[in-house]
Structure formats: C-alpha cells, structure tokens
Amino acid sequence: MKALVWHGKEDIRCDRVSDPEIQDSRDAIIKVTSCAICGSDLHLFHNFIPAMMPGDIMGHEAMGEVVEVGSAAKGKLKKGDRVVVPFTIFCGECDQCRRGNYSVCERSNRNKDLADKAFGHATAGLFGYTHLTGGYPGGQAEYLRVPFADATHIKVPDGIPDEKLLFLSDIFPTGWQAAAQCDIEPTDTVAIWGCGPVGQMAIRSAILLGAKQVVAIDCVPERLGMAEAGGAITINFMDESVIERLNELTGGKGPDKCIDCVGMESHVTMSLPDTIYDRGKQMLMMENDRPHVLREMIYVCRGAGVISIPGVYSGLVDKIPFGMAMNKGITFRTGQTHVKRWTDDLLRRIEEGQIDPSFVITHTVRLEDGPDMYKLFRDKQDDCIKVVLKP
C-alpha cells in the first residue's frame, strides 16, 4: 500500500509499504477513505518530538471502512462499517478509560516502559506519533490497523460526507475539549491564541458553549479572516499589542478564560526578547519548546481564570512565571484529547446542523501529493489552513 513515511527532519515521502496485518484479536483493519495533516504533524516534521524513527507512518486523523475484524472485536464492528478513528488509542476497560480519561489509557501504549521513564506515567498510544506513545503506524495511508478497535472507533452514519465527519478524529473534539474544560460562563471573555485548525474549532466551540465574547489571536491574515467569520474578535499581534487590546476588550480585567492552540512552536514578532531567547535555546537543544504564548496567557489572564492548553508541548520549557500564576489563582487544564468522551455529542451537533467542521478545509489532494502538502501547510502557502488527503 501507499503511505506517507517519516524519514527524518523535513523529509516525508510517499512510500510503498507492506499492508498492515491483524496482530491481536481486538484489532481491525480500516481502508482509509480520508485522512488529514494535523498541526502536530508539523512538530514531527520538524523533528521537535523525540523518539521518531525513519520508517514511521504519519497521520492521526483518519476515517474509512472496516475491511477486516479480529475475532474479539466482531461483536462491536463488522466489515463494511464506516468509522472515524480517534487519534488516542484506548482499551475501554482500564481504570482511566472507565473514568473517561481515554488519552491516558493505561494499556494502549505498547512502549509503556519507555513512556513511564519520559513522562512519569505512560499516556495512551497514539497513531502516527512518537515511539513514546507506542510508535503505532499512522493513518496517512491506504490501510490502517486499529488496535483495541472494539473500543477505538466512532461509528458514523452513511449519507454524511467524509469532510464533515473526519475531524471527529482529532481537531473538533480537541477544540471542543479546550473550550469545555474552561467551564465557560455566559459572562466570559474567552481568548484563543492560534487560529490554525484547532484554534478555529475552539472558537466555534466557545461560541456554541455560550461565551459572551471570543477573541482570536494570530498573525496570519486568512486565518484571522476565518476566525472572524466564526464570530471572533481578532487581534493581529504583528499590528497591535495583545495585552493592551485584551485588557481594552475586557474593561481592564483580562480574559476570564485563555486557550493556547499554538503550543511549542509559537511564532511571534522578533521585537519581543523572549522570542529570540527561546529560538536560540531551542536551536541549541537547551529547551524543547517556545512557550511565549504560555507566558503571555499567564500575564494577561484574569485572576481566578482558567488556562486551557490543547497546543502540544514536548518537554522542558523555560522562564514560566509560575509565581504570577500561583498568586492569581489560575487553573491549568491540559492534555491530549479524550476523544471518545465528546464525540457522541459532537456527532449529534453535526447531524443537527449546528456546526459543519468542513469549513476549515482549504486543500483536498491525493495521498501521493502529501509530501508537498506538508511544506505548503508549514509555510502557510496558498492560504493553506487544513489539508485533507484522499488515499
């Protein structure tokens, strides 16, 4: 089969690889009908996430049709079922899964020993990601093996196009969780840093969850345009001070809830000294992440506010004003997405026409064009915001 394969930093290739096989009785094989490139794939593309290995298949946003089912999964899945595959693999049976904390499933990470050392306690297995999260082959391929498939799937009805459903795999529940874990009140101003695909979903989620005012921060004009279309007030940080504008919009109090949809590779103006500091340290491998957004959120967030972090961070960050956070009584909510916790509700909202997540797609191409699309997406060329690949 064809698959997009990681060969090293900035080196993705569409390779011919052997087909995946059932390895466990709970597995299923999916014929992928649509998959997408995620912003966090770019962290892998840039080799900022440790423990990647040449030959790893990329991709954790995929959906398709079940073509093979392991014996133990047959009660839940059958050939021909149409499914979206959550990017977090979960067993559905461990203590964390029973609590709904699917992204920290205690059984699905097959490199648990390595992950325990890196994270203290292992997180769930993820598709198409680092070997710290199991090193499972990803979904930017013609076929995908889904481990624990009897639990790790979202059955979707026929009659709704892939484009409306595909993002249930990651970015829609990720944006939703980011907003939901802010516990939004009707009087709240929610500020969202980053208007990439997850940021766009977080904006729509905050509106559907009843925020009084949503403010979106970025520097890419077309992304700000899309944020504005979704009902956000926008701030272009290249043109104005984020902190001054946020205080102005909130009567000097600061946003009640802040969401970081940027993560480890924040792009900020070179006039800010911490940008130069972080970039220098990251280049010399003395710091994993560039946490400018985190610092800014802690500074501007209203006292007793919530900072929600769906943006990916990989390791050590530096110069975080934690005293400021502690004294202001800020609550931090983080984590990979517990996809399955949200998808029943989100699928209902799609079916009812409350939201159509396909608005974010700017490019739909063949899988073979994937390597070029990584560059296009990274460089934000051709107004690219979200790429869907058709194997």
Place this chain on the structure above:
Amino acid sequence: MFPLSNLVRAKGDPKILRSGPSSLTMADKLTRGLGWFSIGLGLTELLAPRKITRALGMRGMEPLVRAYGAREIAAGVMTLSTEKHLGLASRVAGDGLDIATLAVGLVRPGNRRRDNVALAIAMVVGVTVLDIAAARATKVAHGRNGAGDRRKFADRTGFPQGVEAARRIGTTARTAGSA
C-alpha cells in the same frame, strides 16, 4: 537501499518496500550541506587556529580565527534549524567578514603565503555564491506566496444556520443548565 528501521518494526506493522520522492527540496539539501560545512569549518577554526594562520601567513591572528570559529558554529546550528533563512543570512554576512579579513593577509607586508590567501579568498567567494543561492532558493521554496492577495474566508462560518443561531444555541444551553 534496505531501510534498517524495517528490522525493528513489530511483526504485522507495515515495512518500507520502496521509497518515494522526498519532501526535501534541492534548496533544503544544499542548506543542510552548508550547515554541516559551517559546523565543520567552525570546529577546525576553534581547535586548530595556528595551522590556519600559519598556512595563510597571518600569525598572531589566532584569537580572531577562534572567534570566527564560534561564529561559524552558531551560523551552522541556525542553518540546520527550522530558522534556516536566518542561518543563511548570517552565513552570508560571515562570508563578507572572512573575505575582508583575508584581504588583510593579501596586503600584509612580507607575507610569503599570499598564494594561499588568494586561494582561500577564491574558496570563500565560491561558498558565498552557494550561500546566496541557497538563501534565495529557500525564500522561493518556503516563502509565503501572494502576500497582499490573501483570501478572507468570510463565508467560512462553520455554522450552517449562521453565527447568531450558534450564539443562541450556546445561550439557550447555558440558561437551561442554570435553571
């Protein structure tokens, strides 16, 4: 070439059979080569400055050669990073400094290694051409195209019933939740 990573794949996981074209452009490959060259040259200048000054008839300039070595390493690290355009810009600026410094050796009275200096200048000029070519190619390959003519996506609300209807859904849900 047989991919070694196939050896450590789990049984049943896909293994590479045939590799396709890389996402790395020629500009990326040239830039990567220049980055490693920069680090190699920088280490040489840091560790063996005397051999360099002797070959160029410029004894007494070892501290400057060491400083240039540190500069080369910094530029190399930057060139290999995702900020390659900054690395290449700093390399071009460094090339200018190198040529100016070598020019001093060329006019130094009594320097019997002027032929070596001339050769070194020719080499630096050659590398400068490569640096400029890489910087330009990188800008073309990775720069944002069509600036000033961006799409606004004003129709991409994501809400089939409109933004106001979506706000009402949120408000209604909140009111129902607090009742």
